[in-house]
Amino acid sequence: MSPALNLGTKPLGWPQSYGEEAAPRMGFFTDTSICIGCKACEIACKEWNEVPEDNLVFSGQSFDNTGALSANSWRHVAFIEQNVPAATPTAEAELPEELRWLMSSDVCKHCTHAACLDVCPTGAIFRTEFGTVVIQDDVCNGCGYCIPACPFGVISRRERDQLPAAAGAEVAGLGTTHKCTLCYDRLKDGMEPACAKACPTNSIQFGELDELRERAGQRVQELQLQGAGEARLYGEDPHDGVGGLGAFFLLLDDPEVYGLPPDPVVPTRHLPEIWGAAVLAGAALAGAVVAAVAGGRK
Amino acid sequence: MFGQLRDDPLGLARSARSRRSETLRPRTDRAERVVKSVCPFCAVGCGQLVYVQDGEVSQIEGDPDSPISRGRLCPKGAGTRHFVTSPLREYRVKYRRPHGSEWEQLSLDQAMDMIADRVIKSRRETWQEQDEQGRRLNRTLGIASLGGATLDNEENYLMKKFFTAMGAVSIENQARI
Amino acid sequence: MGSNMAECHPVGFQWVMEAKLRGAQLIHVDPRFTRTSAMATRYVPIRAGSDIAFLGGIVNYILEHGREFREYVVNYTNAPVIVDEGFKDTEDLDGLFSGFDEETGRYDNSTWQYAGMEVRGAVQSDETALSGHQVGYGGAAAHMRRGEPPEEDPTLEHPRCVFQILKRHFSRYTPELVEEVCGCSREQLVAVAEALCDNSGRERTSAFCYAVGWTQHTIGVQIIRTAAIIQLLLGNMGRTGGGIMALRGHTSIQGSTDIPTLFDILPGYIPMPHAHEQQTLAEFVQQNASTTGWWGRLDAYMVSLLKAYFGDRATAENDFCFDHLPRISGDHSTYQAALDMLEHKVKGFFLWGENPAVGSANSRLHRIALANLEWLVVRDLVEIESASFWHDAPELETGELKTEDIATEVFLLPAAAHTEKNGSFTNTQRLLQWHFKALEPPGDCRSDLWFMYHLGRRIREKLAGSDDPRDRPILDLEWDYPTEGEQEDPRAEAVLREISGWDTEGRAVSGFGDLKADGSTACGCWIYSGCYAGEENLPARKRPGQEQNWVAAEWGWAWPLNRRILYNRASADPDGKPWSERKKYVWWDETQGRWTGYDVPDFGADKRPDYVPPDGALAEKAIAGRHPFIMQADGRGWLFVPSGLQDGPLPTHFEPQESPFRNPLYGQQSNPARKQRRHRLSPFNPTAGHKGGDAYPYVLTTFRLTEHHTAGGMTRTVPYLAEVQPEMFCEVSPALAAERGLENGGWATIITSRTAIEARVLVTDRLRPLQVQGSELHQVAVPWHWGSRGLVTGESANDLFGLALDPNVLIQEVRGATCDIRPGRRPRGPALRELVESYPHARQERHR
Helix, strand or coil: CCHHHCCCCCCCCCCHHHHHHCCCCEEEEEEHHHCCCCCHHHHHHHHHHCCCCCCCCCCCCCCCCCCCCECCECEEEEEEEEEEECCCCCCCCCCCEEEEEEEEEEECCCECCCHHHHHCCCCCEEECCCCCEEECCCCCCCCCCHHHHCCCCCCEECCHHHCCHHHCCCCCCCCCEECCCCCHHHHCCCCCCHHHHHCCCCCEEEEEHHHHHHHHHHHHHHHHHCCCCCCEEECCCCCCCCCCECEEEEECCCHHHHCCCCCCCCCCCCHHHHHHHHHHHHHHHHHHHHHHHHHHCC | CHHHHHHCCCCCCHHHCCHHHHHCCCHHHHCCEEEEEECCCCCCCCEEEEEEECCEEEEEEECCCCCCCCCCCCHHHHCHHHHHCCCCECCCCEEECCCCCCCEECCHHHHHHHHHHHHHHHHHHCEEEECCCCCEEEEECCEEEEECCCCCHHHHHHHHHHHHHHCECCEEEHHHC | CCCCHHHHCCCCHHHHHHHHHCCCCCEEEECCCCHHHHHCCEEEECCCCCHHHHHHHHHHHHHHCCCCCHHHHHHHECCCEEECCCCCCCCCCCCCCCCEECCCCEECHHHHCECCCCCCCHHHHHHHHHHCCCCCCCCCCCCCCCCCCCCECCCCCCCCEHHHHHHHHCCCCCHHHHHHHHCCCHHHHHHHHHHHHHCCCCCCCCCEEECHHHHCCCCHHHHHHHHHHHHHHCCCCCCCCCCEEECCCCCCHHHHHHCCCCCCEEHHHEECCECECCCCHHHHHHHHCCCECHHHHHHHHHHHHHHHHHHHHCCCCCHHHHHHCCCECCCCCHHHHHHHHHCCCCCEEEEECCCHHHHCCCHHHHHHHHCCCCEEEEEECECCHHHHHHHHCHHHHHCCCCHHHCCCEEEEEEECCHHHCCEEEECCCCEEEEECCCCCCCCCCECHHHHHHHHHHHHHHHHCCCCCHHHHHHHHCCCCCCEECCCCEECHHHHHHHHHCEECCCCECCCHHHCCCCCCEECCCHHHCCCCHHHCCHHHCECCHHHCCCCCCCECEECCCCCCCCCHHHHECCCCCECCCCCCCEEEECCCCEEEECCCCCCCCCCCCCCCCCCCCCEHHHCCCCCCCCCCCCCCECCCCCCCCCCCCCCCCCECCCCCCCCCCCCCCECCCCEECCECCECCCCCCCCCCHHHCCEEEEEECCCCCCCCCCCCCCCHHHHHHCCCCEEEECHHHHHHHCCCCCCEEEEECCCCEEEEEEEECCCCCCEEECCEEECEEEEECCCCCCCCCCCCCHHHHCCCEECCCCCCECCCCEEEEEEECCCCCCCHHHHHHHCCCCCCCCCCC
16 A cells, blocks of 8 residues: 555544544444354344345355445345355365355445545445444435445445336435445434344354454464365454454355455545645635534534 | 524524424334234344334334344334224124125124134035045045144134044145245 | 255254364255355265165164164163064065065054064054054153063174164174265264264263254165264253254244144143054053053143043043044044045145145145145145136146136135234243244234134034033133234233143143143143243243353243253263263252252152162152163163064155165165155155156255245245245256256246256255265255245245155155256146146056
8 A cells, every 4th residue: 555545543533523422433243154044134234224125136256246336235245155065074085175154244344444434425425423434314415426336235225117016106315325324323322223233153253342452363263273275354453444343254265255345445546635625615615604604503 | 582593593493493392202102002022024033113103003113122033123013003093994794605705794703603614514525534445534625725834822722622523634834935 | 965954954953063163063964055165174975865875884884883872871871672473574575674564555563573572462463454554752651660671682792682682683784885875985984973973972962953854755764873872872862052952943833842732642742542442541641651651640630631621520430521522543644534535525624824735745745635625724924836727727727627616715815924822832942932922913813722712612602502412612612812902813922831730729720740640730731831830930030141140041942841941850861960060961960869950850850879769669750770772661762663663663764755775785675654645736856766757856855945934925025035036946967957958047947746846046065966876866956945936936935846755754755756857937827737747657456
């Protein structure tokens, strides 16, 4: 990473802009080694967030009929069937390989340096007091800049024609973009996100990011000691191309196998220029904004 | 404002937060009651919390107090709200007359009365006092019943009690299947 | 084995994952590599239906290598007991035990008895012959003098002792044979057996989990029996971390068996009375109960039940209204009822949250059966296929049914959801948990409690004043339940209290020990007795788990007597000391003079471990202090079962009704006592070695997905569940796909002699060809969640199966039949039947 882009290990504007309201940075640690692929996370998410169903077609891709993260799927469980060398050498000479079925629940990464947030021209996407990244449906105008900006392909626009006819006319949030909010509303009440709460095996763990990183480090060591040399963490490193992920993973194979980019970089490469422009613009506008705010609070 | 310039110069954090986001609260906050229940799917028996708001179920999620499930649920359990509020749920009695090609409406009271009449009639017609060897049977095989295993114990109890007194013996359950 | 726990019981599976994180080994033996296999330390594929061979291989391994837990086996099982001289094993008779009657297809079990025991009386044999059911449990009619078998050899050397019989019986179940029958490797079998042995004994325990992958066979009960033998030999019963867990599929399926809606039992597993010219209550009790063990109090349980049913009308003078009970005389199970509907013998049918048009084996036959009823009442949340068959059954398309010809009058009554009623469910660990009503049922929706109570009330009103003696039982019924609310819902607590029982003063009893045979107590289900002790709804207790120890005794209430592990006396050695400190659970405290520990002790708490029953002792007092299995007449775990089973005292490998292979062990191909329900609509595929057998070269098995529930009526209706598994599919291996030209994501047609259905194809390495008897076997696996209605629809797997039943419990074999498979969709209209008719049917004679 270029030194010019040293953005630090904390999200911009967080926590300092929240003052006393600021909370510890919250996130997910998804330990895919204990994921049983039940999809409770997908359903619990949809139930809580009232995300519409969008697909009633058999995919033929193992047990994955969700396909990818989108405006209508904020959690997505990937299923990867692979033949790998037998873990425990036995006399089963005719079976040198054994089947491995990887499952992993994917979600918005709540990046430390979130390109979606950087490019959003309307201020619809913001960094919350929990350090998470949320799209505000009451602000979003559906321009879709955030969609290509995301290095993980998490975001899309909710369109009527993606939804089954039976979904009814009054689907919320049509024409705007959507993704995981890390259950922003629940967090405000001290509740854990719906997916993490439901997860039967605790594969999805929710908590303070610092604590999760520590726990994840121990877990990966433990697995490696047990002989799972392929166990690794993904997105836990605050010095990577996105400043570390607010939702990171323990994987048992290369990220590409799970459909994750091996070395994600925040694509807002022109951030320094944006920064400069913003400071100028901010200075120019400051007076007017102060006046407006002051007027509004009379 | 100058605080914002210093702390959130690009307007990415607090200054971008809308009024709605600021005041957002989980909908469970508005529940008028939270009722302890048990998941109706498999036999693990996970604890559920049923949130009721404006006379409707607004959320169902795991009960952390349950020593069985510790607040967790599988996809079916997590989807329970839409099981009880399914768009396909029936709320009125439907009646199909013999050889009919359409459903018809019927009041619950009338349906109950008609069913009671049919039970009495079929029971009379198919009553077996004894078999051909003179052994006491005291029963009817003309009325059968098959229950699912989401029946409460109390429901099964009343069913077995009444049907047995009625002499109906082919009273069965998913437990056989 | 026989369970896909991660998929079917995911939240229960958290405890398995937690054990695994603490170092436990998880072994999964299954025809399919499932989400459970993916989590396992070791996965072993086997051919569907070959479980007894695999488990028998483990039994043989234990016995060959002396790995049994000797002290446990000698003291706690019937291993030392000498068996009758006349007993002949399947090893002696080429797959039959002594006592088989070729004519009736039934066993007479008199030679299976303990040596020196009185042979069953004539009345008893009569009972058996009539129903095809041996009555009673726990050694019914085994009348022992003070709970001890007449002849025993504690050295286990006597050639006729159970231990030696067991050894001979399983001696041919070698790793090589297991490989030949099951299709796994011999090394895999040995590795599993070693892991089990290494993790059993004083310091360690192992558990088996099973589900309908074991029960849905013509040998289902005997598969479970084989696991019981292993667990008794290894000392894993009655101990923490041990046992055999029946992972039951539905929220209260355990409750539906305990308080049965089943034709052959009354509440608490009391047998339904059989047809007799004359039978008194005393005779019924004498014929169905042993005198020793807890079944020795059957008189008290039965009289208390009759008092709960008929109240003050039940008196000693009228034999407590025993004659009010109807009599059974054969198979009145749901499959027989469906066949009787086709003959117009059944006029009316009630369905309560059950959907045979999708969920019962040969669902096509059930749909046609429904079309032959006079009236049908369906109680459900949605219009299920069993309510809609008259306007959308697939048989309308083939021309077999016509709407205007169907005379069935259908009442669809919307039911209340669990959130709309109070009541208790009994979960898979026998735990009763109360669910509270959150809101009133909307519209015409009502609970089944409401429906049954008010239907009963109306019928009683219409019959009031009748002097017809047949109406007497209805009018004599105790049927006054308090109601509440605008809808007049009966109070569920009042029903639960009746189930638990009360005495003459109307006080709630504390447990079944309080029940009397003199009519002074009433109790609706003796094993649930005490669930309302102290006038408290104990199933409604919700003391948070985090405030209790790991047994969590104050969350709900487990039958019997809130005991969480059955036969827990076995967690201690014969002297009453824990086998190990790590595994201690219930033990004898000499200073207090009582059993103590974490759970409610199995025994009377003050029965000393060295207690020896006096001559003539009855019921539980006849069980010695060192015998943990208190429901059995001799207090021991039964390796060998002298009575209570229809198909033999020991498990034996038999091929499924339909199999591409001959049985390599015996001339007897399949379970000789299995029940075959043949019908024009329900033929069988010819089996291996018979003409046409090769037309169905593949093994067919059903399975369930996490994302759906059973016949789908509760999940195809839920948008979020519908989308995650939207279509009916079949799983095949890449090799079979290549052999038959099946394409992933394309269509296949699966054919049996019953019908053909279509499904999308999922080609997966998770299904692998097996080497069985020297040839390559392919298996086809189908989920059974789909039907013609719902947000997502598909064809029903159950259409494919015939009616071959386990003789003990009359459960259908859907986990191992045969089929053919072809690429593409099935023919439409009458051409469907033409395709099916082009395949061979088994000839009518009974084939062994």
